[in-house]
Amino acid sequence: MKKIxxxxxxxxxxxxxxxxxxxxxxxxxxxVFSLEDSGSKGLLSLLSIILIVVPLVNIIFSTIYVxxxxxxxxxxxxxxxxxxxxxxxxxxxxxxxxxxxxFIGVGIPVLIYQANIIGFTMIAVGITxxxxxxxxxxxxxxxxxxxxxxxxxxxxxxxxxxxxFDGFVLFLLFQFxxxxxxxLMIGVTALNPIDLGRILILLQLEVSAMMGYTGAVFKDFFxxxxxxxxxxxxxxxxxALPLWFSTKLFNSKDL
Amino acid sequence: xxxxxxxxxxxxxxxxxxxxxxxAKIIPVGSRQQFKTVTAGIQAAAVGDTVLVDxxxxxEKNLQILKSIVLIGINYPVLDGENKYEIISIKADSxxxxxxxxxxxxxxxxxxxxxxxxxxxxxxxxxxxxxxxTFFGIYVQNGLNCTIENNQVIAVGKGGEQQNGNGIHCxxxxxxxxxxxxxxxxxxxxxxxxxxxxxxxxxTSVKNVRYGLHFMFSNDDTYVSNVFExxxxxxxxxxxxxxxxxxxxxxxxxxxxxxxxxxxxxxxxYMEGNYFSKNTSAIxxxxxxxxxxRRNTFKNNxxxxxxxxxxxxxxLERNNFIGNTFDVGTNGSLVLNxxxxxxxxxxxxxxxxxxxxxxxxYRPVSMFSMIVxxxxxxxxxxxxxxxxLLDKTEKIMxxxxxxxxxxxxxxxxxxx
Amino acid sequence: MIIATxxxxxxxxxxxxxxxxxxxxxxxxxxxxGPNGCGKTTxxxxxxxxxxxxxxxxxxxxxxxxxxxxxxxxxxxxxxxGRYPDNMTIGQVLEMMKDIRNKKTALxxxxxxxxxxxxLLDKRMRTLSGGTRQKISAAxxxxxxxxxxxxxxxxxxxxxxxxxxxxxxIITEKENGKLVLITSHVLSELDDLVTRIxxxxxxxxxxxxxxxxxxxxxxxxxxxxxxxxxxxxxGA
Numbered sequence: 001m002k003k004i005x006x007x008x009x010x011x012x013x014x015x016x017x018x019x020x021x022x023x024x025x026x027x028x029x030x031x032v033f034s035l036e037d038s039g040s041k042g043l044l045s046l047l048s049i050i051l052i053v054v055p056l057v058n059i060i061f062s063t064i065y066v067x068x069x070x071x072x073x074x075x076x077x078x079x080x081x082x083x084x085x086x087x088x089x090x091x092x093x094x095x096x097x098x099x100x101x102x103f104i105g106v107g108i109p110v111l112i113y114q115a116n117i118i119g120f121t122m123i124a125v126g127i128t129x130x131x132x133x134x135x136x137x138x139x140x141x142x143x144x145x146x147x148x149x150x151x152x153x154x155x156x157x158x159x160x161x162x163x164x165f166d167g168f169v170l171f172l173l174f175q176f177x178x179x180x181x182x183x184l185m186i187g188v189t190a191l192n193p194i195d196l197g198r199i200l201i202l203l204q205l206e207v208s209a210m211m212g213y214t215g216a217v218f219k220d221f222f223x224x225x226x227x228x229x230x231x232x233x234x235x236x237x238x239x240a241l242p243l244w245f246s247t248k249l250f251n252s253k254d255l
Numbered sequence: 256x257x258x259x260x261x262x263x264x265x266x267x268x269x270x271x272x273x274x275x276x277x278x279a280k281i282i283p284v285g286s287r288q289q290f291k292t293v294t295a296g297i298q299a300a301a302v303g304d305t306v307l308v309d310x311x312x313x314x315e316k317n318l319q320i321l322k323s324i325v326l327i328g329i330n331y332p333v334l335d336g337e338n339k340y341e342i343i344s345i346k347a348d349s350x351x352x353x354x355x356x357x358x359x360x361x362x363x364x365x366x367x368x369x370x371x372x373x374x375x376x377x378x379x380x381x382x383x384x385x386x387x388x389t390f391f392g393i394y395v396q397n398g399l400n401c402t403i404e405n406n407q408v409i410a411v412g413k414g415g416e417q418q419n420g421n422g423i424h425c426x427x428x429x430x431x432x433x434x435x436x437x438x439x440x441x442x443x444x445x446x447x448x449x450x451x452x453x454x455x456x457x458x459t460s461v462k463n464v465r466y467g468l469h470f471m472f473s474n475d476d477t478y479v480s481n482v483f484e485x486x487x488x489x490x491x492x493x494x495x496x497x498x499x500x501x502x503x504x505x506x507x508x509x510x511x512x513x514x515x516x517x518x519x520x521x522x523x524x525y526m527e528g529n530y531f532s533k534n535t536s537a538i539x540x541x542x543x544x545x546x547x548x549r550r551n552t553f554k555n556n557x558x559x560x561x562x563x564x565x566x567x568x569x570x571l572e573r574n575n576f577i578g579n580t581f582d583v584g585t586n587g588s589l590v591l592n593x594x595x596x597x598x599x600x601x602x603x604x605x606x607x608x609x610x611x612x613x614x615x616x617y618r619p620v621s622m623f624s625m626i627v628x629x630x631x632x633x634x635x636x637x638x639x640x641x642x643x644l645l646d647k648t649e650k651i652m653x654x655x656x657x658x659x660x661x662x663x664x665x666x667x668x669x670x671x
Numbered sequence: 672m673i674i675a676t677x678x679x680x681x682x683x684x685x686x687x688x689x690x691x692x693x694x695x696x697x698x699x700x701x702x703x704x705g706p707n708g709c710g711k712t713t714x715x716x717x718x719x720x721x722x723x724x725x726x727x728x729x730x731x732x733x734x735x736x737x738x739x740x741x742x743x744x745x746x747x748x749x750x751x752x753g754r755y756p757d758n759m760t761i762g763q764v765l766e767m768m769k770d771i772r773n774k775k776t777a778l779x780x781x782x783x784x785x786x787x788x789x790x791l792l793d794k795r796m797r798t799l800s801g802g803t804r805q806k807i808s809a810a811x812x813x814x815x816x817x818x819x820x821x822x823x824x825x826x827x828x829x830x831x832x833x834x835x836x837x838x839x840x841i842i843t844e845k846e847n848g849k850l851v852l853i854t855s856h857v858l859s860e861l862d863d864l865v866t867r868i869x870x871x872x873x874x875x876x877x878x879x880x881x882x883x884x885x886x887x888x889x890x891x892x893x894x895x896x897x898x899x900x901x902x903x904x905x906g907a
Binding site: 162173174198 | 511555578626629630632633634635636637638639640641642643644
């Protein structure tokens with residue numbers, strides 16, 4: 001398995017798109033930090049990159065990559081290798097190289113300018129989101145045979161997690177404004193890794209106070225060890241579940 | 256107004272000085288002096304005398320000063336109230352208490368036990384003292400023309416609002432001068448209730464449990480160059496008229512219901528040169544009328560201004576709004592307030608005629624801030640993609656934000 | 672060595688393998704022939720475990736291959752279209768395959784030398800022609816001395832010289848007692864190679880006969896003509 005991961009990473013790192021992605025992140029991080037006079041403002045601008053660009057690039061790139069390596073995967077499947085090992089290696093290769101790209105592109109500038117708990121949270125959330133969207137992309141690709149359709153599904157998933165889901169939440173808030181929804185919202189955020197990551201970062205940025213009662217409820221939950229552990233657990237589930245399903249599907253997939 | 260207060264202040268000092276000249280006697284107190292206790296020294300003193308207390312540790316229970324004398328400590332002699340007593344009670348005019356370290360007053364929920372309390376007196380001066388672990392620090396009740404200067408008032412209590420009195424507390428007084436004091440750890444740093452024609456100048460009020468400054472039913476007061484930082488809920492000014500505020504700093508008042516300053520039922524106020532930074536809401540206004548705000552700086556606050564629909568004739572002119580999450584939040588379509596010539600860092604307009612004033616109006620209320628005002632829970636969607644999209648759309652086609660709430664002539668560069 | 676029993680596979684409504692049963696033994700060289708879309712490639716892929724049959728059993732050395740992977744160590748597979756990671760060089764691909772197979776025994780690099788691949792080792796895969804890729808696929812299939820060779824349209828896209836080299840290699844290996852499975856459209860190429868024919872149509876295994884049988888039955892020497900004869904007879 002290690003060998004396949006090695007070759008996948010080797011292949012991805014030679015792919016110019018990942019290089020461009022890394023440089024893009026690096027350029028935007030440094031721009032953001034040098035333009036904004038205060039570092040925490042820079043972090044906020046980076047937040048949008050982490051919450052929008054990272055999932056988008058990760059899900060689209062992973063989808064295309066998996067489709068493009070269909071023949072390679074076929075070649076591997078015809079070799080004396082476990083299917084599970086092939087699929088997990090593909091995942092590990094994608095996830096680790098995109099996580100590395102993120103770490104170089106965002107992590108290093110953050111460590112230079114904001115080496116504090118906020119910065120660390122951002123890096124952790126960014127890396128986790130990178131991995132989650134690789135896992136989601138792989139689930140999307142294993143389900144759809146057609147490449148164009150698969151990329152379409154990936155874009156829809158991204159749109160869902162970064163826009164439609166929140167729109168739905170907003171709608172719910174409007175509809176049920178008279179009910180105390182704050183506690184429920186903690187559960188709802190767990191249904192969207194982007195929201196979960198965003199709130200974890202926002203709480204570190206001390207804007208929780210601005211969220212009023214909601215913020216207090218969130219801080220009471222996410223601020224505790226249990227809250228932190230369960231949100232980390234939820235994020236890990238967002239990696240594990242899609243991965244588990246996709247591996248299961250890949251195991252019985254016809255190539 | 257400020258000048259007038261200063262003249263009065265100088266005159267007061269001069270008159271004190273002259274009275275000493277006339278017949279002042281010095282009464283030494285200390286372990287190696289004629290009087291071993293401060294109580295004995297005070298008893299021996301006549302009007303106009305000075306009681307000079309050596310450094311040392313004195314447990315005098317409650318010191319009553321019933322005549323116009325000067326009480327001076329050398330190298331901060333300690334007066335210990337043993338957590339039982341009010342330490343100094345001043346019940347005469349023209350008393351001065353200077354240079355003591357006053358610790359451990361009694362705590363009581365029935366009586367406002369204090370480190371130093373002034374009862375119904377005028378021209379009293381309390382200065383250069385250190386008050387530590389007192390229930391109330393310096394308490395003025397029915398004072399006239401008193402000076403509270405250069406004291407350090409520190410509470411070390413457990414922090415609960417009930418177990419903790421105010422640092423400097425003035426009630427039913429006039430012509431107070433609160434100058435250069437430091438208050439920390441109390442319930443309210445400085446508390447004014449029914450206090451007129453007074454000045455609060457160059458004080459530092461930080462990390463108090465509730466408000467840095469709490470102001471009620473107090474008219475015609477001015478406060479200048481104070482620092483209010485990191486207090487539980489910031490500064491609260493309520494039911495007062497003709498308040499002037501110059502060059503104060505309101506910083507780091509973060510919290511669920513924290514304000515840089517809360518203005519409630521205020522009229523005819525004037526605010527200039529104040530600096531608001533890192534507050535949840537820099538200014539929260541409710542029922543405020545005829546307030547003028549000029550040349551203030553709002554930087555890195557959650558909301559720079561929360562202005563409820565009950566406010567009218569509020570004028571904001573030539574202020575700087577920089578790096579605030581929301582510039583203005585409101586709960587209605589207020590039309591009675593005027594925004595003009597402010598600098599807004601979020602302004603995206605242009606200046607074709609090069610007169611340094613933007614050619615299109617700026618709307619400081621974002622759609623999301625309106626939504627949050629109505630549905631506070633919506634704040635969980637803070638900084639989501641959908642919110643950004645909504646705000647952008649609203650900027651192009653305003654539908655929800657108040658039509659008339661805008662700065663017709665926003666500045667292209669900072670106002671100052 | 673390979674036994675398929677009642678193998679069925681359906682893609683959507685299309686039945687690609689319809690109750691296919693056959694047995695392949697060592698030393699055989701079997702040609703899988705039939706029109707496009709008859710299920711040849713699916714059958715091969717089923718044997719390789721790339722396609723999972725809906726029902727039926729495939730045994731390799733008496734062991735059911737379902738969810739197994741070790742048995743593929745004994746198979747060399749040459750796909751119809753060999754695609755490799757674009758950014759790798761030929762040398763890297765060969766190294767990778769060696770790495771993955773991790774064979775302790777001696778490697779068979781006859782084809783690598785025969786196709787003059789060592790000269791091209793630094794070429795990136797994306798710059799290669801289809802023919803060159805086929806050569807690499809073929810070289811890899813034979814590289815690890817497998818006991819079973821599965822070749823899907825091996826000569827398609829190869830120039831005549833390479834095609835001839837490959838055929839020679841196949842004959843050598845057959846004579847070494849290996850099992851060779853070939854699919855091909857070009858029947859004329861198979862003349863000197865095959866020992867048995869499996870003919871498929873619409874997912875069904877229409878007939879399987881040894882080459883001698885076929886020649887005896889039809890009286891034709893040329894394979895293509897023999898098949899044509901069979902087809903007309905069947906039709907009649």
